[in-house]
Amino acid sequence: MEIAYEKRTLDNGLDVIVHEDHGCPIVAVNLWYHVGSKNEQPGRTGFAHLFEHLMFEGSAHLDRGYFHPLQEVGGTLNGSTSTDRTNYWEVVPAGALERALWMESDRMGYLLPALTQQKFETQREVVLNERRQNYENRPYGLVPMALMAALHPPGHPYHWVTIGDPDDLRAADLDDVKAFFATWYHPANASLAVAGDVRAADAFAEVRRHFEEIPGGPPPPPPAVPDEPDPDGERRLLLVDRVELPRLYLAWRTPPLFAAGDAELDLLAEVLCGGKASRLYQRLVRERRIATDVTAAQSSRELAGSFFIAATAAPGHDLAEIEAVIAAELAILQADGPADDEMERARTSADADFVYRTQTVGGFGGRSDQLNLYNVLAGDPGYGPVDRRRYAEADAAALRRTADRCLRQDGRIALSVVPAGSTAAALPGSVQVHPK
Amino acid sequence: MTAVDRTRLPLPGADRAFTLPAFERADLGGGTVVWAAEHRRAPLVALHLLLPAGSAADPPDAPGLAALTAELFTEGTAELSAVELATALKRIGGVLTTAVSSDATVIALTLLSRHVAAGLRLLFEVAMRPRLDAGDVDRERDLRINRIRQQRQSPGPLADRGFLEALYRNHPYGHPALGTEPALRLVEPAGVAAFHRRAYAAAPWTLVAAGDADPDALIAEAQKAWAAVASPEDRRPAPAAPPDPPSVRERMVFVARDGAVQSEIRLGHAGPPRSSPDYHALLLLNMVLGGQFVSRVNQNLREAKGYTYGASTWFDWRLGRGPFRLHTSVQTASTVDALREAVREVADIRGPRPPSGHELEVARAALTRGFPRTVETASQLARAGVQIALHGLPADDHANFPRRVAAVGAGDVRRAAARHLDPDRLVAVVVGSRPDVLDSLTDLGFGDPVERPADKA
Numbered sequence A: 001m002e003i004a005y006e007k008r009t010l011d012n013g014l015d016v017i018v019h020e021d022h023g024c025p026i027v028a029v030n031l032w033y034h035v036g037s038k039n040e041q042p043g044r045t046g047f048a049h050l051f052e053h054l055m056f057e058g059s060a061h062l063d064r065g066y067f068h069p070l071q072e073v074g075g076t077l078n079g080s081t082s083t084d085r086t087n088y089w090e091v092v093p094a095g096a097l098e099r100a101l102w103m104e105s106d107r108m109g110y111l112l113p114a115l116t117q118q119k120f121e122t123q124r125e126v127v128l129n130e131r132r133q134n135y136e137n138r139p140y141g142l143v144p145m146a147l148m149a150a151l152h153p154p155g156h157p158y159h160w161v162t163i164g165d166p167d168d169l170r171a172a173d174l175d176d177v178k179a180f181f182a183t184w185y186h187p188a189n190a191s192l193a194v195a196g197d198v199r200a201a202d203a204f205a206e207v208r209r210h211f212e213e214i215p216g217g218p219p220p221p222p223p224a225v226p227d228e229p230d231p232d233g234e235r236r237l238l239l240v241d242r243v244e245l246p247r248l249y250l251a252w253r254t255p256p257l258f259a260a261g262d263a264e265l266d267l268l269a270e271v272l273c274g275g276k277a278s279r280l281y282q283r284l285v286r287e288r289r290i291a292t293d294v295t296a297a298q299s300s301r302e303l304a305g306s307f308f309i310a311a312t313a314a315p316g317h318d319l320a321e322i323e324a325v326i327a328a329e330l331a332i333l334q335a336d337g338p339a340d341d342e343m344e345r346a347r348t349s350a351d352a353d354f355v356y357r358t359q360t361v362g363g364f365g366g367r368s369d370q371l372n373l374y375n376v377l378a379g380d381p382g383y384g385p386v387d388r389r390r391y392a393e394a395d396a397a398a399l400r401r402t403a404d405r406c407l408r409q410d411g412r413i414a415l416s417v418v419p420a421g422s423t424a425a426a427l428p429g430s431v432q433v434h435p436k
Numbered sequence B: 001m002t003a004v005d006r007t008r009l010p011l012p013g014a015d016r017a018f019t020l021p022a023f024e025r026a027d028l029g030g031g032t033v034v035w036a037a038e039h040r041r042a043p044l045v046a047l048h049l050l051l052p053a054g055s056a057a058d059p060p061d062a063p064g065l066a067a068l069t070a071e072l073f074t075e076g077t078a079e080l081s082a083v084e085l086a087t088a089l090k091r092i093g094g095v096l097t098t099a100v101s102s103d104a105t106v107i108a109l110t111l112l113s114r115h116v117a118a119g120l121r122l123l124f125e126v127a128m129r130p131r132l133d134a135g136d137v138d139r140e141r142d143l144r145i146n147r148i149r150q151q152r153q154s155p156g157p158l159a160d161r162g163f164l165e166a167l168y169r170n171h172p173y174g175h176p177a178l179g180t181e182p183a184l185r186l187v188e189p190a191g192v193a194a195f196h197r198r199a200y201a202a203a204p205w206t207l208v209a210a211g212d213a214d215p216d217a218l219i220a221e222a223q224k225a226w227a228a229v230a231s232p233e234d235r236r237p238a239p240a241a242p243p244d245p246p247s248v249r250e251r252m253v254f255v256a257r258d259g260a261v262q263s264e265i266r267l268g269h270a271g272p273p274r275s276s277p278d279y280h281a282l283l284l285l286n287m288v289l290g291g292q293f294v295s296r297v298n299q300n301l302r303e304a305k306g307y308t309y310g311a312s313t314w315f316d317w318r319l320g321r322g323p324f325r326l327h328t329s330v331q332t333a334s335t336v337d338a339l340r341e342a343v344r345e346v347a348d349i350r351g352p353r354p355p356s357g358h359e360l361e362v363a364r365a366a367l368t369r370g371f372p373r374t375v376e377t378a379s380q381l382a383r384a385g386v387q388i389a390l391h392g393l394p395a396d397d398h399a400n401f402p403r404r405v406a407a408v409g410a411g412d413v414r415r416a417a418a419r420h421l422d423p424d425r426l427v428a429v430v431v432g433s434r435p436d437v438l439d440s441l442t443d444l445g446f447g448d449p450v451e452r453p454a455d456k457a
Helices: A047-054 A094-109 A117-136 A143-151 A166-171 A174-184 A200-211 A262-273 A279-287 A319-336 A340-356 A367-378 A381-393 A396-406 B065-074 B082-091 B113-128 B134-151 B155-168 B181-185 B189-201 B215-229 B279-289 B296-304 B332-350 B357-368 B378-390 B401-406 B410-420 B434-444
Strands: A006-009 A015-020 A026-033 A076-081 A086-093 A190-196 A235-241 A247-254 A291-299 A305-313 A412-419 B024-029 B032-038 B044-051 B095-100 B105-112 B205-211 B252-256 B262-270 B308-315 B323-331 B427-432
Touching: A006 A200, A015 A200, A015 A367, A026 A094, A026 A367, A047 A076, A047 A086, A047 A117, A047 A166, A047 A174, A086 A094, A086 A367, A094 A190, A094 A200, A117 A166, A117 A174, A117 B262, A117 B296, A117 B308, A117 B323, A143 A235, A143 A247, A143 A305, A143 A412, A190 A200, A190 A367, A247 A319, A262 A279, A262 A291, A262 A305, A262 A319, A262 A340, A262 A381, A262 A396, A279 A291, A279 A305, A279 A319, A279 B134, A291 B134, A305 A319, A319 A396, A319 A412, A340 A381, A340 A396, A340 B082, A340 B105, A367 A381, B024 B215, B032 B215, B032 B378, B044 B113, B044 B378, B065 B082, B065 B095, B065 B105, B065 B113, B065 B134, B065 B189, B082 B113, B095 B113, B105 B113, B105 B378, B113 B189, B113 B205, B113 B215, B134 B155, B134 B181, B134 B189, B155 B252, B155 B262, B155 B323, B155 B427, B205 B215, B205 B378, B252 B434, B262 B332, B279 B296, B279 B308, B279 B332, B279 B357, B279 B401, B279 B410, B296 B308, B296 B323, B296 B332, B308 B332, B323 B332, B332 B410, B332 B427, B332 B434, B357 B401, B357 B410, B427 B434
Parallel strands: A015 A190, A235 A412, B032 B205, B252 B427
Antiparallel strands: A006 A015, A026 A086, A026 A190, A076 A086, A247 A305, A247 A412, A291 A305, B024 B032, B044 B105, B044 B205, B095 B105, B262 B323, B262 B427, B308 B323
16 A cells, blocks of 8 residues: 655754545654664663663653653553664644654653663663563563574674563663663654644644754664574574473574565465465364464564464474474475465465555554654655565565575574473474573 | 744644544344444455354353354355365455454454455354364364463463452353363364354344445445345344352462562452443543553552553453453562552542542543544444444444543542442452462452462363
């Protein structure tokens, strides 16, 4: 779906994108900073996300919580940090746009004067709690740590996960916050989208009024990406976790977002595991009943992608049985490619996703978020139709070739996650890892 | 262009006029009615089929039967195998989901609007003539048993299960929709087919359709699709609200998860049904107490104390007396402090510290000024329609929502708090590390903790 927009760049380097839609009296403000955990240093991991929390604790001219002034006018808001970027958004009644822009500009321009040691320490505790709740105290919760560390070598910006290492978080201090803010949080490293019930001219004028006084900084340095040697064979890892059933993760390093092969891998995930008609679901869950679930996904990121297949063993079955079925199905795909009807299903499904994504102007994945994604990661807010065409034009031969090139057995990580005392359920020859 | 004034926050402008799309209604005969509304924001249509039976309709000896039966809606129809059905859905850009709550089952199909006729045929076919093949029943039952087993290591579902059991015991609300392993083991394919006939096929249905289509055309297409599956059998009335729950026996339930770095906490008691005249006042009360980020419970436990990543409260609105509940997950060392603070917040808001005028205005704005974005998408509008149908509310209930909330006074909220919150009846469930947590739980005045095994389900 094409999302109509206008883009201007302020003198300080801030990209501003406006999309008009007068169907509902709300306006979305969506602000991307092109910084994520990929820009952290080993020993200070988790910092980009911790910083995101501090952005909600008040700024120089509004030294109190960021939620209150927006929720009191009927707005909703949130933020998130990934390996590649940090985003912040508000969806407010149309009449409250100015307030949202005032607040976003205040924390972009004047965050540090309001920052205190106490706010910093409280938010660090909140983040440590988030980590405990979403990773440490959750079955299979430490898998991302194990996989990212295995997929990317030490020193690679994706070697660690965005939530970070708890020891690193505890070691961070206020000086780190100040340096981080100066380097990454300025107009020239940001992209602002405004979408909804507002006239474009008014939106641009209000944005200029609030943001142009903020000085743009130097373009931040790109992260250093060490050369990744080609994998020299499969690596088998074992993670003993507090889980009921063993689960196998297969993971490959794959092309980055928008690169050749990225869309094909997305479609391959659909052919393999997209619903009850998919190949692996058919084989593993329905016919042989040796797995309770199976999923696949291409995780498209800026510097490198990764492709995952995960399947949980049914009671009484081990992961070697599951691996054998997956390997056989991959080999068939690599030899013959998908059938015509699978290809049509996968393409229709992908195409429908583009329509589904246009339902909301704001929030995670809404139109304003997409405009920023395309602007920041493809350099063009109007990249949507190009993105969509990648899926429409992918054919069975391209999927076959991509599967053959990117999903080879000798290039993969195979991680067995098993309950204590059940290491026999793991793939033979797996080496135990101890992520924290 | 005037320079920005950083000495004061801009005041919001007046709310713009907003009209909620209205539903047109038609009786399709044979016990099914259709509601259709135009919502043209994306080339999609949302079709939500309400079957007024959910997990509360599970037979007492078969908790989990409704949800298992509903799972089989996506396992093929009389005419289409599961794979053919999945293929047919993908071809129309369709996403079909089934949600089983305590009082209802909703089969929701969102699809590209140009395929709406095909979507309607599939939806009715799925609901009225599921294949219910014995092998599929057997497999899906095993998959659900495995999910129950996996939940023994998941603090959230463990806490939810313990909470419902403690609050409702053998009441129809006393189990999660997933059911229990011993009960599912006894389910036979014939039992699934009988449940489908009795609880789903024979109940009165409401199809709520919203999206990029003309309502009259939607109704006409629904009529055609319905005619293909309608059976002449009489429909029974929708089940009545379940009775009041029995009195609580245990107020402090503990589930051991030794070495856990966090304690998963549930706190609450049975609340009023959706039909309560205090509904709008309680929505406001909850917004102050724990309904959004700036609410008291989250501000206290997360922002002031740093115990947790988040804490929230809500009234779970049901036909019968659904739970009022507080959810949080806190670091192990803070378990008893967090519980004490949570209980104090519930006690304070109905006693010494009622909502202030300012708190009430923030709560009111969240509900009224935030109203338009709750119907931004066709699916949101269809979901709202389903709630009106399920609870038998007046047709203009949704459109009148902002006005009703605006009319609630501070005294109404105080009275509603006094009537519907009761700190002395609160039940707590803690899933956490026994050596670190269990002994401290006796200090809260909830009586001795009663331990519930994690594998009791």
